[in-house]
Amino acid sequence: MNYTKCWLDYKPIPENLRRPCYYEPVLLASGRVAETAAEEYCISMSEMLDEPVEMRRGEPVDEPAVYLEVEEELQTAETDAALDRQTFVIRGEEDNIIITGKSEEALLQGVFAFTRMVYLGEIDEKLPFFCTPSTPLRMMDHWDDMDGSIERGYSGRSFFYDDYEMMYNERIEMYARLMASIGTNAITINNVNVHEKETFLITDVYLQQVKQYAELFARYGIRLYTSVNFAAPMQLGGLTVCDPLDPDVVAWWEKTVKHVYEVIPEFGGFLVKADSEGRPGPFTYGRTHADGANMLARALAPYGGTLVWRCFVYNCGQDWRDRQTDRARAAYDHFMELDGKFDDNVILQIKNGPMDFQVREPVSPLFGGLKKTNMMLEVQIAQEYTGQQIDLCYLIPMWKEVLAFDIGGDGTAVSHVVCGIAGVINTGDDENWTGNDLAAANLYGFGRLAMDQTLSAEQIANEWSRLSLSREDDVTDTVVPMLCGSWATYEKYNAPLGIGWMVTPHTHYGPDIDGYEYDRWGTYHRADLHGIGVDRTGVGTGYVEQYNEPWRSRYADQATCPEELLLFFHYIPYTYELKTGKTLIQHIYDTHFEGVEEVEAMKKQWEGLEGKISERSFACVKDRFARQLENAKEWRDRVNTYFYRKSGIDDEKGRTIYK
Ligand code: GCV
Numbered sequence: 001m002n003y004t005k006c007w008l009d010y011k012p013i014p015e016n017l018r019r020p021c022y023y024e025p026v027l028l029a030s031g032r033v034a035e036t037a038a039e040e041y042c043i044s045m046s047e048m049l050d051e052p053v054e055m056r057r058g059e060p061v062d063e064p065a066v067y068l069e070v071e072e073e074l075q076t077a078e079t080d081a082a083l084d085r086q087t088f089v090i091r092g093e094e095d096n097i098i099i100t101g102k103s104e105e106a107l108l109q110g111v112f113a114f115t116r117m118v119y120l121g122e123i124d125e126k127l128p129f130f131c132t133p134s135t136p137l138r139m140m141d142h143w144d145d146m147d148g149s150i151e152r153g154y155s156g157r158s159f160f161y162d163d164y165e166m167m168y169n170e171r172i173e174m175y176a177r178l179m180a181s182i183g184t185n186a187i188t189i190n191n192v193n194v195h196e197k198e199t200f201l202i203t204d205v206y207l208q209q210v211k212q213y214a215e216l217f218a219r220y221g222i223r224l225y226t227s228v229n230f231a232a233p234m235q236l237g238g239l240t241v242c243d244p245l246d247p248d249v250v251a252w253w254e255k256t257v258k259h260v261y262e263v264i265p266e267f268g269g270f271l272v273k274a275d276s277e278g279r280p281g282p283f284t285y286g287r288t289h290a291d292g293a294n295m296l297a298r299a300l301a302p303y304g305g306t307l308v309w310r311c312f313v314y315n316c317g318q319d320w321r322d323r324q325t326d327r328a329r330a331a332y333d334h335f336m337e338l339d340g341k342f343d344d345n346v347i348l349q350i351k352n353g354p355m356d357f358q359v360r361e362p363v364s365p366l367f368g369g370l371k372k373t374n375m376m377l378e379v380q381i382a383q384e385y386t387g388q389q390i391d392l393c394y395l396i397p398m399w400k401e402v403l404a405f406d407i408g409g410d411g412t413a414v415s416h417v418v419c420g421i422a423g424v425i426n427t428g429d430d431e432n433w434t435g436n437d438l439a440a441a442n443l444y445g446f447g448r449l450a451m452d453q454t455l456s457a458e459q460i461a462n463e464w465s466r467l468s469l470s471r472e473d474d475v476t477d478t479v480v481p482m483l484c485g486s487w488a489t490y491e492k493y494n495a496p497l498g499i500g501w502m503v504t505p506h507t508h509y510g511p512d513i514d515g516y517e518y519d520r521w522g523t524y525h526r527a528d529l530h531g532i533g534v535d536r537t538g539v540g541t542g543y544v545e546q547y548n549e550p551w552r553s554r555y556a557d558q559a560t561c562p563e564e565l566l567l568f569f570h571y572i573p574y575t576y577e578l579k580t581g582k583t584l585i586q587h588i589y590d591t592h593f594e595g596v597e598e599v600e601a602m603k604k605q606w607e608g609l610e611g612k613i614s615e616r617s618f619a620c621v622k623d624r625f626a627r628q629l630e631n632a633k634e635w636r637d638r639v640n641t642y643f644y645r646k647s648g649i650d651d652e653k654g655r656t657i658y659k
Pocket of ligand 1: 143151312
């Protein structure tokens with residue numbers, strides 16, 4: 001086996017955590033997913049109890065037992081039907097434990113929750129345990145291409161594809177287990193940039209292999225989606241257009257979708273990137289994104305399919321001299337006027353911020369604007385701009401901030417308005433799946449947070465560390481604070497106060513302060529000899545006006561704008577005094593020196609774990625910290641030198657800045 005089991009690598013548990021009932025599981029339900037629940041129970045408990053555990057079926061037994069059952073009539077207070085059927089309960093009854101799901105899928109989630117609690121020694125404290133997931137749709141988006149590469153992948157090659165073939169092996173099965181165990185219920189198996197060969201995924205060229213994946217995922221309660229090429233009717237169907245209102249185009253999609261569902265009745269639906277970064281879309285024909293999305297959604301609707309349509313639509317051919325066009329405005333400008341025009345089975349997938357997964361961005365105002373449209377949040381588990389799984393950057397605190405953000409300005413948080421969360425996944429065929437072992441905390445945490453948004457970032461880190469590294473307190477006590485502080489550390493040595501970018505163009509790792517400054521991507525910092533930042537107020541690009549109050553006014557005013565976003569919203573002189581009493585330039589110098597010191601400290605703390613965790617994990621992360629330190633130093637020195645040269649202002653503390 002050339003891959004790890006991540007957080008499912010259960011070891012024997014101490015005697016005091018064992019109960020007689022664990023040895024006698026009884027399945028009182030039937031069906032494909034219920035069978036998976038039984039199987040998962042036996043795999044995990046056999047490892048924890050260090051002896052084979054076998055499932056009984058059908059009838060209650062006299063001895064203490066763990067019962068796995070489905071009760072469709074289970075009473076809950078949930079009003080959302082999709083969520084209601086995902087509810088499960090784990091409770092003790094005399095010496096028995098009963099895991100009840102409202103559906104088979106819910107039962108499976110109940111079993112994963114139960115085995116995790118047993119391993120973590122939480123049964124006494126947590127039972128009875130009721131769970132209705134925080135959001136109905138919890139999706140992993142792969143940016144895997146069929147040649148085997150992964151766009152923005154930092155942990156090896158695709159384990160789905162090699163040289164335009166789809167692979168099927170034990171690793172794919174392990175992957176399905178890992179995904180289900182953290183609550184995933186939808187997976188998109190290919191990149192949103194759908195290239196030539198991938199366009200064929202929805203045709204007989206690949207459908208039998210896609211079906212094999214779909215059936216595997218379905219056993220784990222997961223629906224399979226594919227990204228589709230909006231121009232497929234031209235590429236595959238020989239049509240001259242892909243105009244969403246053209247009857248031949250509509251008929252082509254209807255026929256294609258019908259066939260997909262004939263082969264794969266439980267197919268989830270499509271994910272679409274249209275009119276974005278060179279991808280085809282409805283704009284070519286003067287049609288709207290509602291025209292495009294609804295056309296596909298209507299083809300899917302008869303089969304219960306869902307159409308996920310991305311809002312990452314902006315002008316990527318901008319002139320850097322143009323100060324009025326603002327990429328940050330684009331999603332809102334394109335989609336707000338379409339509110340209420342999308343069909344019920346369309347979900348708009350919106351990136352957390354208005355730019356592109358930077359280390360710090362404000363929350364996309366679209367979440368506060370759209371009122372009559374289904375929305376889901378898109379975050380990037382893959383660390384494209386946040387260290388590429390070389391640098392440690394635990395992203396759960398960021399995602400929690402986004403979900404909790406009062407986007408309505410009236411107490412309506414992002415979590416209240418979305419019906420799902422999608423994560424651009426960070427896996428590849430590396431032995432540890434995620435390149436850096438610690439990057440798996442983001443994958444695990446994404447799933448756990450999507451299931452239960454009441455969990456804190458610390459709780460998730462703690463669970464992950466004890467499941468994946470060691471149950472010993474000294475390991476947890478080192479790893480949890482390290483994870484939880486790592487986003488702040490990364491931010492310190494990167495682009496300051498929300499301005500973003502400053503990365504090496506195209507690869508997006510390491511600093512290049514002006515790398516995108518004179519480019520076409522709309523990603524400018526506008527630094528000159530006096531100051532830095534983009535004026536997005538009413539006298540600037542007007543972006544602030546897309547927010548509800550009080551954010552509009554708060555962001556528009558330098559005095560009330562949260563300082564971590566100051567340069568995102570304002571052009572600020574280097575001598576401007578921040579709330580700390582420091583000038584902006586001194587803040588830039590200080591944070592960049594601190595960032596490197598904090599990486600040095602993390603590296604040292606990690607080295608103290610030698611012998612306390614697996615040698616493989618230890619060596620992997622040790623190597624990553626060494627590389628992170630080099631990267632942090634490069635960021636520090638380039639950023640500090642750049643701003644010294646622009647401003648001519650010395651560091652008050654006289655530290656080394658290369659002049
Ligand atoms: C899949 C960014 C990335 C691209 C990615 C794009 C997107 O621009 O750099 O690689 O393309 O986002 O989200 O569509």
